[in-house]
Structures are given as C-alpha cells and as structure tokens.
Amino acid sequence: xxxxxxxxxxxxxxxxxxxxxxxxxxxxxxxxxxxxxxxxxxxxxxxxxxxxxxxxxxxxxxxxxxxxxxxxxxxxxxxxxxxxxxxxxxxxxxxxxxxxxxxxxxxxxxxxxxxxxxxxxxxxxxxxxxxxxxxxxxxxxx
Numbered sequence: 061x062x063x064x065x066x067x068x069x070x071x072x073x074x075x076x077x078x079x080x081x082x083x084x085x086x087x088x089x090x091x092x093x094x095x096x097x098x099x100x101x102x103x104x105x106x107x108x109x110x111x112x113x114x115x116x117x118x119x120x121x122x123x124x125x126x127x128x129x130x131x132x133x134x135x136x137x138x139x140x141x142x143x144x145x146x147x148x149x150x151x152x153x154x155x156x157x158x159x160x161x162x163x164x165x166x167x168x169x170x171x172x173x174x175x176x177x178x179x180x181x182x183x184x185x186x187x188x189x190x191x192x193x194x195x196x197x198x199x200x201x202x
Contacts (some may be wrong), residue, residue: 104161104164107169108158110163111154111161111176115151115154115155116146118183118187121153121191122147125194128194129141129194132197133197133200136175136200140190142184142199146190147183147189147190150179150182151183154179154182157172157176157179158179174175
C-alpha cells in the first residue's frame with residue numbers, strides 16, 4: 061500500500077521517472093499502429109499468395125479435366141462439361157474476391173478472408189464433383 065501511495069505522489073508531482081510527454085506517447089502509439097499495420101499487410105499478402113497458388117492449382121485441374129472430357133463417352137460428356145462449367149464459375153467468383161482483397165483496407169480484408177476461404181471450399185467441392193464424374197465414367201468403361 062505504501063509503494064502504491066509513493067507511486068501516486070511521484071506521478072502527481074511529475075517525477076521524471078514516470079513522466080511521459082504527449083510527444084513520447086504519440087510517437088509510441090504511432091509506432092505501435094505502424095507495426096500492427098505492417099503485420100496486417102504481411103498477413104494479407106501471405107494469404108493472397110496462398111489463394112493465388114490455390115487458383116493456379118485449380119487452373120491445372122480444369123485443364124486436366126477438359127483433356128479427359130475429350131475422351132469421355134458422348135452421353136457422359138454433357139454431365140462432365142456441366143461440372144467443369146460449375147467449377148469454372150466458382151473459380152471466377154473466387155478470382156473476383158481475391159482481386160477485391162488486393163484493393164481492400166486492413167480492416168476490410170479480415171472480413172473478406174472468411175469469404176475467400178468459403179469460396180475456396182466451394183471450388184474444392186466443385187472440383188470433387190467434376191472429378192467424380194470422370195471416375196464414374198472411367199469405371200463404367202472397364
């Protein structure tokens with residue numbers, strides 16, 4: 061209790077050990093904001109790189125599916141083409157979200173992150189559907 065009283069007295073009388081100028085506080089607050097902004101930007105950039113890599117993988121998967129569709133039987137090709145079109149639609153939606161992310165503010169990107177994660181999940185599901193169509197078609201040929 062005595063220590064607490066002494067600290068209060070030293071602050072009240074402007075002890076240099078406890079005094080902080082408004083300039084120091086502003087400087088430190090500015091540095092903290094700069095550090096937080098740099099971290100947020102780094103996280104946003106890292107997330108965007110990851111999502112762009114995912115999109116590149118999907119592009120390769122779509123190309124593979126289209127090549128395989130050419131060898132599918134005529135009756136299966138329509139279903140397979142529908143699945144590829146669905147996958148491309150989901151991929152395009154994800155690309156748009158990713159482009160918006162690149163231009164977003166630090167605050168907005170955190171909200172957009174969950175939307176992009178959801179879009180990526182939808183792309184993966186669409187790919188699995190398209191891929192399963194091929195597997196079913198290939199199994200029926202055997």
